[in-house]
Amino acid sequence: MNKPNSPSARHPFRMLAVLLLAFALGGCAAFQPPRPYTSEAEALAERGEPTARWPNPDGSTVLEFSTQPYGTTCLMVEVDATGMVLRQWNALADENLARVKKGMTQDEVRRMLGQYRSVQRFALSGEEVWDWNIPKDSIDLIATYFNVHFIDGKVVRTSRTHEYPRDGWMMGFGFSRGGAYWGSYWGPHWDPRWGYPRPHPYWGWGW
Known part of the structure; x- marks a missing residue:
């Protein structure tokens, strides 16, 4: 049991505040944009199998990595016929929803x-x-x-x-x-x- 004059007794919420701050900072880090990929193999190694593959007429393919129903992002990675990344974007960004x-x-x-x-x-x-x-x-x-x-x-x-x-x-x-x-x-x-x-x-x- 804490003594009346101990630091934990004088500041009962100090530890809680520290934990909440650490959680908040961890949450901010979790929502950072993913690093750019250079190849399809690299994206698959980090993300696993895509939720869908969308072929384009020019031979390129868009890999879809959706986090639904609980996540709030959907990473799209477009790769050329050799598997090199052409571009990537978040399909659920406001500009794409519009x-x-x-x-x-x-x-x-x-x-x-x-x-x-x-x-x-x-x-x-x-x-x-x-x-x-x-x-x-x-x-x-x-x-x-x-x-x-x-x-x-x-x-x-x-x-x-x-x-x-x-x-x-x-x-x-x-x-x-x-x-x-x-x-x-x-x-x-x-x-x-x-x-x-x-x-x-x-x-x-x-x-």
């Missing part, structure tokens, strides 16, 4: 963003929604999801969903041509056009 446009097919989106986290289908609205776990917009959130909404296999809009720690409820905002929309959702399931039992309200603005 490339998703209305009218794109599911195959085009799948190739652009990599493996999705989950799929939900809404019979009343006719939408099929794919989502990706992406870096949180705020430290107060549990998670942020980027959603792509399809009707008949074509993109109609995109949105983001925020999951908060209290009560496991979620709120979101989205984009739809023609102005603002409103709606409601329940638990982890939500639909911008149709409500659920005991819904939580949400709102959004146009895309």
